[in-house]
Amino acid sequence: MASLIERYAAVVCDLDGVVYRGPDAVDHAVGALSGLTVPIVYATNNASRPPEEVAAHLTDLGLHASGRDVATSSQAGAEELAAHLPHGARVLAVGGVGVREALQAKGFRVLQPAQVRDDPGQRVAGVLQGYGPDVTAADLAEAAYAVAAGAMWVATNTDGTLPTHRGTAPGNGTLVAAVRRAVNRDPVVVGKPEAPLYHLCAGRLGIEVRRVLAVGDRLDTDIAGAVSAGMDSVLVLTGVDSVTTLATAPRQLRPTYLVEDLRSLQDEYDDAETDYSWWVCGNDRRRVVDGRWEVASQGAAMEAARAGIAALHQGLDDGDLDTETVRRLVRDLDDWQ
Ligand SMILES: [Mg+2]
Numbered sequence: 306m307a308s309l310i311e312r313y314a315a316v317v318c319d320l321d322g323v324v325y326r327g328p329d330a331v332d333h334a335v336g337a338l339s340g341l342t343v344p345i346v347y348a349t350n351n352a353s354r355p356p357e358e359v360a361a362h363l364t365d366l367g368l369h370a371s372g373r374d375v376a377t378s379s380q381a382g383a384e385e386l387a388a389h390l391p392h393g394a395r396v397l398a399v400g401g402v403g404v405r406e407a408l409q410a411k412g413f414r415v416l417q418p419a420q421v422r423d424d425p426g427q428r429v430a431g432v433l434q435g436y437g438p439d440v441t442a443a444d445l446a447e448a449a450y451a452v453a454a455g456a457m458w459v460a461t462n463t464d465g466t467l468p469t470h471r472g473t474a475p476g477n478g479t480l481v482a483a484v485r486r487a488v489n490r491d492p493v494v495v496g497k498p499e500a501p502l503y504h505l506c507a508g509r510l511g512i513e514v515r516r517v518l519a520v521g522d523r524l525d526t527d528i529a530g531a532v533s534a535g536m537d538s539v540l541v542l543t544g545v546d547s548v549t550t551l552a553t554a555p556r557q558l559r560p561t562y563l564v565e566d567l568r569s570l571q572d573e574y575d576d577a578e579t580d581y582s583w584w585v586c587g588n589d590r591r592r593v594v595d596g597r598w599e600v601a602s603q604g605a606a607m608e609a610a611r612a613g614i615a616a617l618h619q620g621l622d623d624g625d626l627d628t629e630t631v632r633r634l635v636r637d638l639d640d641w642q
Contacts, residue, residue, distance in 0.1 A: 309539070309562060309574040313518040316345045316570075317376075317506040317536070319497075320359070322522035322544020323567070327470065330366045331543045337567035338368055345374065346506040348519075350496040350526060352379040352435025352461035352477065353401030373509075378461035378496030379407035379435050381505045385459050385495050386431045387411045394430040397421060397456070399448045400477075401437030404461070408433055418447040428454065434484065434492065435461035436477035445480060449487035458488075462496030464526070497521075497530030504534055520567070522546060524558040537561040539570070548610050552617050552635035553628045559618065563611055575608060577615035584619075586612035593620055596630050598637055613638040 310316070318324065324334045324347070338345060347370065349359060356375035363370040379400070386396060386408070396413040398405045408415045413431075421427055422443065429451045452458045463478035481492060495501040507514045519536045521527020522544025531538035539562040540546060551563065562574060577586040584591055589604025589612040603609065617634060620626030626634075 306573045308571050309564070310341060310343060310518070310570040312574075313343065313537070314516040315343050315507075315510045315512045315518070316341065317348050317503060317517055317519045318345055319519075319521035319523070319527045319544075320347055320349045320351075323520060323541055324363065324368075325366060326544070328362075331566070333566050333568050334543070335367045337570060340571060344510055344512075346376050346510060347374060348376045348497070348502055348506050350378045350462040350464055350502070351403075352377055352382070352496070353403050353437050355403045355406045356380070358403075376502060376506045376509065377403055377407065378502055379403045379433070380410075381495035381502040382433045382435065382459045382461045383407040383411040383413070384505055385493055385501055386413065386433060386457060389457055390430050395427065396431040396433060397429045397447060397451050398433055399437070399444050400433070400435035400440060400461070404433055404435040404437065418444040421447050421451070425450075429456050431457040431459065433459050433461070434477070434481055436467065436480070440480060442483075445483050446487075448484050452484065452488045452490060452492075458484075458490065458492040460492040460494045460496075463494050464496075497526040498533060499530060500534035503530055503536055507534075507536070520570075521560075524550060524554050524560075528560045529558050531560070532557050539564055541566055543567075548614065548638065549632075549635050551614055552631050553621070554618075556622070563607070563614060565607060569607075575611070577611040579615065579619070584612040584616040586615070589613075592616055593626065593634060596626075596634075598634060609638060 356372040359375045360370040360372050392412050396408050398415050432448050432451050460481045464476040465478040467474045467476035507517050514535050519531035519538040524546045528538050538560040540560040543566050575587040587604045587608035589608035590601040592599050617631045
């Protein structure tokens, strides 16, 4: 049987919670990624850092990565604007240096909010809004004026919050919501959970979407984005989401595969399968009867998790289980946590 990664020609890998957590590497991540022979693109919703800076962080952790191996939501945003606006068009950059550089790389004439403020006669054809720690209310006002005047509005991502070393800060989605309130219009969003960032990665690799495996730790961004991009995906349990949160996830947030960490990419993967009565994964064989587990044979932790999750999802989809029952049943599965 082939390993999980042998089913694919490339990997698109999330960063936070998969490769690193803050400055430090996630356990086993560097070794596991270094051992892969397929190309990897690291895809991040973080719009503020340019790809070279992200690549330098990865290199510090012991990975071989250059700027070209990193795809940011700023780049996906610049790509989206380039698909609709003429080369050299004037675009307002709201956000960090990563936003500005991505637009410059696409040949746009980039204007900063202060430049437009000082010379309001300069009409812009587009606005790219991404996160930057120094974005001000005055910057958001310039974005709102430009959008109201007809500029195409692209948001890199709509993550509502941003974890920092001091706590939780308002993320780009919160700043986008401020502009949306003023203009009463929605932006085009390119980062996860939307598809364009993943499509940018596949395009850069020159590999069909269906032959690329997306790796992530968050259901509502990484996995949802893969589903909307038509990519298979794997959830790793080293970050935000868990078997518990996966149990109640709706269809469009469900990964193709579930693994503990990145080492499992090199392992054979036992899919959960059903014979229309039991769910089976490896040595684990179980089903839900009258709101309780019936376990014909108990497998290893991840086998039980995969068979159990498959059974719970089927119960939800068929209307046989409500979310409260699913939450209780997944607690009973908790050996693997
Ligand atoms: Mg993540």
